Amino acid sequence: MSIFFFLKLKTFGAVEAPERNRNCRYTLNLALSLSRNAMEGKNISSDDEVIAKMLDMGFDYSNIVIALRAVGPSIDSAVEYILNGAGRNSCGASTSSSSKFYGGKALRKGDLCLSRSSSQVRQSSILDHFQSNDKTRESKTGDVVDVLSSSFEVPPCNVKAHKEPSSDVDSDHNMQSGLHIVNSIEEFDIGSGWEQKVSSVLQKHFGFSSMKSFQKEALSAWVAHKDCFVLAATGSGKSFCFQIPALLTGNVVVVISPLISLMHDQCLKLARHGVSACFLGSGQPDNTVEQKAMRGMYSIIYVCPETILRLIKPLQKLAESRGIALFAIDEVHCVSKWGHDFRPDYRRLSALRENFTTSRLKFLKFDIPLMALTATATNRVREDILKSLGMSKETKIVLTSFFRSNLRFSVKHSRTSPSSYEKDFRELIRVYGKKKKTGENKKVFISRESDDVSDSSDAGGISETENVCPSDLDDDQVHYTEGDISATCSRNPDDSVKGKELSVEYLENDIDIFQSVDDWDVACGEFCVQPQNVWKLCDIVDPPKRPEERLRLRKEPLEHGPTIIYVPTRKETMRIAKYLCDFGVKAAAYNATLPKSHLRRVHKEFHENTLEVVVATIAFGMGIDKSNVRRIIHYGWPQSLEAYYQEAGRAGRDGKIADCVLYANLARIPSLLPSHRSEDQTKQAYVMLSDCFRYGMNTSCCRAKTLVEYFGEDFGHQNCLLCDVCVDGPPQMQNLREEACIFLQVVSGHYGRGYDLNCFYDGGRRLGEGPSLKMFARKIREQFPKFTTTDILWWKGLARIMEVKGYIREGDDKTHVQIKYPEPTEMGLKFLESVNEQAFYVFPEADMLLSSKTRKSYSSFSEWGKGWADPEIRRQRLETMRLNRKPMIPKKYRKRKANNKIKPDLRSSRGRLAAKLTKHK
Numbered sequence: 001m002s003i004f005f006f007l008k009l010k011t012f013g014a015v016e017a018p019e020r021n022r023n024c025r026y027t028l029n030l031a032l033s034l035s036r037n038a039m040e041g042k043n044i045s046s047d048d049e050v051i052a053k054m055l056d057m058g059f060d061y062s063n064i065v066i067a068l069r070a071v072g073p074s075i076d077s078a079v080e081y082i083l084n085g086a087g088r089n090s091c092g093a094s095t096s097s098s099s100k101f102y103g104g105k106a107l108r109k110g111d112l113c114l115s116r117s118s119s120q121v122r123q124s125s126i127l128d129h130f131q132s133n134d135k136t137r138e139s140k141t142g143d144v145v146d147v148l149s150s151s152f153e154v155p156p157c158n159v160k161a162h163k164e165p166s167s168d169v170d171s172d173h174n175m176q177s178g179l180h181i182v183n184s185i186e187e188f189d190i191g192s193g194w195e196q197k198v199s200s201v202l203q204k205h206f207g208f209s210s211m212k213s214f215q216k217e218a219l220s221a222w223v224a225h226k227d228c229f230v231l232a233a234t235g236s237g238k239s240f241c242f243q244i245p246a247l248l249t250g251n252v253v254v255v256i257s258p259l260i261s262l263m264h265d266q267c268l269k270l271a272r273h274g275v276s277a278c279f280l281g282s283g284q285p286d287n288t289v290e291q292k293a294m295r296g297m298y299s300i301i302y303v304c305p306e307t308i309l310r311l312i313k314p315l316q317k318l319a320e321s322r323g324i325a326l327f328a329i330d331e332v333h334c335v336s337k338w339g340h341d342f343r344p345d346y347r348r349l350s351a352l353r354e355n356f357t358t359s360r361l362k363f364l365k366f367d368i369p370l371m372a373l374t375a376t377a378t379n380r381v382r383e384d385i386l387k388s389l390g391m392s393k394e395t396k397i398v399l400t401s402f403f404r405s406n407l408r409f410s411v412k413h414s415r416t417s418p419s420s421y422e423k424d425f426r427e428l429i430r431v432y433g434k435k436k437k438t439g440e441n442k443k444v445f446i447s448r449e450s451d452d453v454s455d456s457s458d459a460g461g462i463s464e465t466e467n468v469c470p471s472d473l474d475d476d477q478v479h480y481t482e483g484d485i486s487a488t489c490s491r492n493p494d495d496s497v498k499g500k501e502l503s504v505e506y507l508e509n510d511i512d513i514f515q516s517v518d519d520w521d522v523a524c525g526e527f528c529v530q531p532q533n534v535w536k537l538c539d540i541v542d543p544p545k546r547p548e549e550r551l552r553l554r555k556e557p558l559e560h561g562p563t564i565i566y567v568p569t570r571k572e573t574m575r576i577a578k579y580l581c582d583f584g585v586k587a588a589a590y591n592a593t594l595p596k597s598h599l600r601r602v603h604k605e606f607h608e609n610t611l612e613v614v615v616a617t618i619a620f621g622m623g624i625d626k627s628n629v630r631r632i633i634h635y636g637w638p639q640s641l642e643a644y645y646q647e648a649g650r651a652g653r654d655g656k657i658a659d660c661v662l663y664a665n666l667a668r669i670p671s672l673l674p675s676h677r678s679e680d681q682t683k684q685a686y687v688m689l690s691d692c693f694r695y696g697m698n699t700s701c702c703r704a705k706t707l708v709e710y711f712g713e714d715f716g717h718q719n720c721l722l723c724d725v726c727v728d729g730p731p732q733m734q735n736l737r738e739e740a741c742i743f744l745q746v747v748s749g750h751y752g753r754g755y756d757l758n759c760f761y762d763g764g765r766r767l768g769e770g771p772s773l774k775m776f777a778r779k780i781r782e783q784f785p786k787f788t789t790t791d792i793l794w795w796k797g798l799a800r801i802m803e804v805k806g807y808i809r810e811g812d813d814k815t816h817v818q819i820k821y822p823e824p825t826e827m828g829l830k831f832l833e834s835v836n837e838q839a840f841y842v843f844p845e846a847d848m849l850l851s852s853k854t855r856k857s858y859s860s861f862s863e864w865g866k867g868w869a870d871p872e873i874r875r876q877r878l879e880t881m882r883l884n885r886k887p888m889i890p891k892k893y894r895k896r897k898a899n900n901k902i903k904p905d906l907r908s909s910r911g912r913l914a915a916k917l918t919k920h921k
């Protein structure tokens with residue numbers, strides 16, 4: 001048996017022989033699957049390529065050369081050779097062969113086949129997965145003990161029976177030798193040097209020199225055994241807050257995460273950095289992993305909320321044996337019904353607080369801390385989370401600024417249909433497109449079926465917006481056919497899902513429509529909102545760029561980097577990806593119904609920078625951590641600003657300038673994506689959609705400020721200087737007093753003067769009795785000829801402004817994205833009756849500007865039938881005739897006349913006419 005595997009098996013202590021073999025196989029499988037992943041899609045033929053690849057994987061050069069001499073230029077065999085020693089295929093490689101290979105020094109860490117130099121951090125990935133458990137350390141008595149064994153044998157120190165901290169493990173000696181595992185979180189208190197230990201763990205495992213200050217804050221809460229709520233920007237590094245405790249203590253950290261793909265991704269990343277981790281849940285193919293995890297074989301256990309509820313008892317045992325350092329709840333906004341991604345099972349996670357306390361588990365010295373983390377949560381959502389999870393009153397709140405000073409936000413009007421692709425994607429094609437539309441040699445990632453997708457969403461031009469709310473979606477969310485899917489992978493012969501290895505993708509839990517929810521059990525206003533000052537900013541992630549720098553960057557071209565386009569429907573992912581591929585852009589569609597092998601490949605190529613554009617639904621979601629994403633394009637209205645900001649936050653994680661563009665049909669009111677929702681949920685979903693709609697309609701307030709303040713943060717900067725509003729400036733203010741008065745006059749006229757304003761709130765509204773905004777707009781057109789051509793779109797914008805000012809309110813008890821049944825308020829009536837001719841200066845909203853820019857087609861007026869009797873219609877008809885009049889002088893004469901060369905021929909009737917006209921001029 002190889003010395004390496006001997007060591008490994010030794011570290012597993014009480015593991016039975018058959019189990020050992022399984023573990024060995026498992027080690028090898030992981031390593032091989034990693035190597036396969038690294039090689040996927042490439043035909044490695046030469047030694048050089050294999051060497052380069054294996055160096056990249058972190059293997060030592062001399063070992064690679066030896067292995068290649070022995071097995072030839074095959075990466076799999078070489079990896080196997082190195083891991084097993086002398087080319088043995090089984091895990092039971094003999095000690096002798098191994099001794100030969102490692103020169104008899106295999107027991108010493110530095111001599112293992114994997115280099116541990118910082119330049120080869122990834123090298124540790126394969127074996128450190130096990131070495132983290134294999135590491136030896138000196139005990140107080142100087143004995144060399146096996147850390148993993150000790151973590152089984154020596155109960156962890158948050159267990160009452162074992163209070164004594166083993167200070168020796170903190171010694172410089174161990175720090176130098178890369179051993180930072182200490183046995184008790186008791187040893188940590190602020191000021192006792194834990195920060196330095198964290199820094200060296202960070203350096204060792206991840207190559208980072210220091211913690212960010214919000215990470216420090218979160219960890220200091222954990223060190224003090226406190227619950228902690230971390231609300232930090234997307235991509236700021238929240239994962240480290242819960243990964244570090246596992247590395248510091250040797251105890252297990254349990255992480256609750258909503259998506260299998262996210263867990264899988266993080267496990268692979270951790271394995272690469274030498275941290276043992278596993279994920280549990282429906283996507284875990286190996287049913288021994290759960291058992292192993294419960295026996296403490298992994299430092300970090302990722303688990304979905306559905307599964308953890310079943311594992312309470314085994315986890316209590318684990319807390320007693322190896323010890324649990326922390327429960328981390330990632331993407332914790334999923335707890336709240338007021339959030340954008342509610343998952344009912346997240347709500348039941350209060351079981352963690354209930355079952356892991358000192359009162360429940362007598363061996364604990366203190367409650368196992370909870371750490372809740374998210375990037376997007378409004379004040380209301382935060383309160384809901386704290387309450388729902390039963391987090392302690394002393395929960396530490398770690399809040400970073402939402403402001404990302406390198407993101408350029410903008411909103412553009414677009415029909416977001418195939419007719420607008422050319423205009424909207426021209427810039428992308430210019431940047432990425434390599435050739436003209438040829439249809440040849442294009443990178444096909446999409447269904448051929450999508451060729452004949454018709455433009456069903458194109459019906460609603462600006463002139464047709466009177467019928468509010470035809471969906472932007474040609475929604476095929478639910479009915480995507482098998483045929484379509486299989487066609488998608490027709491060019492990928494290797495698409496069939498292979499054996500169930502750890503490295504295979506498991507994405508079945510991923511969703512790209514909202515989860516259905518059936519336990520909407522918290523009534524509105526049930527929880528009292530804590531005073532605002534509880535949510536103080538403790539830190540900012542990266543200091544925002546200074547105003548001068550932002551000014552410089554506002555029109556700077558983007559560096560090269562990939563783009564993600566988010567669309568609302570699966571069909572559009574296919575359609576747009578195909579469109580871009582046709583122009584030579586390396587684009588791929590991504591949605592939950594596509595084959596997993598395709599999705600895996602998209603992930604891989606996206607991360608390897610071989611894919612330029614991913615066109616995705618929200619399934620390409622949480623946890624996408626790529627630093628150089630240069631553009632996030634939303635093509636169609638998002639469902640909430642939380643979702644929008646989270647997705648937009650995937651841009652520019654390297655701190656360099658990045659664009660976040662929202663293309664939305666500003667002439668249409670967005671609609672909710674279909675989902676099962678209770679009445680309350682529907683209401684809440686409309687509120688969120690409405691906030692998003694208003695973000696798009698805004699023309700005067702800095703976009704970054706709007707977003708940051710939406711999350712309850714005081715922006716603190718005047719404006720971002722980078723968004724479209726800051727760069728282009730707001731539109732000119734307009735005095736709309738006359739329009740506002742007329743509107744209020746018509747609305748209040750309907751209800752009659754002196755009507756009881758409160759009657760509508762007496763035990764519920766009078767449903768459906770008031771006229772709609774559309775009817776009011778028609779009335780105005782009839783009564784005020786001056787406004788005959790004013791579009792409903794314009795009145796909608798005005799209604800929103802007046803609602804915000806408090807002059808009108810929604811008369812329906814349903815929530816709408818935009819006010820639908822306006823009623824006057826007392827303030828509105830006062831405004832109307834005020835004798836003073838006060839000006840009413842406002843910034844016109846995006847739809848108002850749009851409607852004034854666009855000439856409305858006459859034929860769409862129902863009043864057009866009134867004919868010439870109506871002065872406004874007469875004026876417009878004459879205008880049309882003037883514009884449409886054909887030139888009376890033939891072109892050739894006009895030209896000649898202009899040149900003064902030819903006089904009209906008076907002999908012909910045409911010439912005489914021309915002469916006559918010239919004379920009259």
Ligand SMILES: Nc1ncnc2c1ncn2[C@@H]1O[C@H](COP(=O)(O)OP(=O)(O)OP(=O)(O)O)[C@@H](O)[C@H]1O
Nearest residue numbers: 208210211212234235236237238239240375623625
């Ligand atoms: N202290 C640090 N120094 C430098 N880089 C760091 C540090 N901490 C984290 N990072 C890097 O930040 C990136 C994002 O980390 P992570 O995935 O944890 O972000 P996140 O906040 O969880 O994002 P999301 O909201 O998308 O889940 C990672 O690539 C990580 O390596």
Ligand SMILES: [Mg+2]
Nearest residue numbers: 238239330623
């Ligand atoms: Mg994260």
